[in-house]
Amino acid sequence: MASKPVLTLQDAKRVAAAAEGEALANDWKVSIVIVDDGGHMLYMQRSHETRFGSVETATAKAHMAAALHMPSKASEDAVMGGRLIHLALPGVIPAEGGVPLLRDGIVVGAIGISGVRSAQDGQIAAAGAAAL
Numbered sequence: 001m002a003s004k005p006v007l008t009l010q011d012a013k014r015v016a017a018a019a020e021g022e023a024l025a026n027d028w029k030v031s032i033v034i035v036d037d038g039g040h041m042l043y044m045q046r047s048h049e050t051r052f053g054s055v056e057t058a059t060a061k062a063h064m065a066a067a068l069h070m071p072s073k074a075s076e077d078a079v080m081g082g083r084l085i086h087l088a089l090p091g092v093i094p095a096e097g098g099v100p101l102l103r104d105g106i107v108v109g110a111i112g113i114s115g116v117r118s119a120q121d122g123q124i125a126a127a128g129a130a131a132l
Contacts, residue, residue: 007036007101007109011132012043015101015111019128020045023113030115030124033058034101037108039066047115054114061098061121062112064091069107072098073122097121099129108132 012034023030029047031054036042039062046055061072068075073096075086086094096118101109111128113121 004106005103005108007034007042007103007132009042011101012109015128015131016043016045018131019111019113019124022124022127023047023115026120026123028116028120028124030113030121031055031058032124032128033062033112034128035059035062035066035110035112037066039063039110042109050115057093057095057114058097058112060091060093060112061095061114061125062110063098064093065098065100065110065112066107067091069100071100071122071125072096072112073118076118095121097125099125101129101132103132 029050031046034043075094079094097113100107113124
């Protein structure tokens with residue numbers, strides 16, 4: 001039987017802390033969601049002044065990045081380039097801010113960020129992913 005790396009709660013907290021650090025450094029209020037490779041939430045936090053709707057958006061971005069093994073920005077770029085089929089894919093949020101989390105080249109989960117502009121969400125997500 002094959003074995004694979006698994007994203008732990010401790011890993012998720014480390015990723016979230018790095019993302020939070022990037023958000024705080026820029027005074028951005030966001031929701032941070034970490035999911036495992038099955039798209040199930042492992043960790044979530046929301047800045048006090050963030051709209052509660054950003055939790056669902058961050059969750060959807062993380063879920064999409066884990067399910068499709070690609071950043072949500074790839075879907076955003078596809079839609080902006082005219083590939084509107086991405087709008088019909090189930091659970092896809094074509095907006096930057098969802099990034100797969102990799103260990104040894106294997107997707108072990110994803111991070112989703114929502115609360116500021118799409119590119120800023122992506123910047124925060126990249127900082128979190130880099131901590132893994």
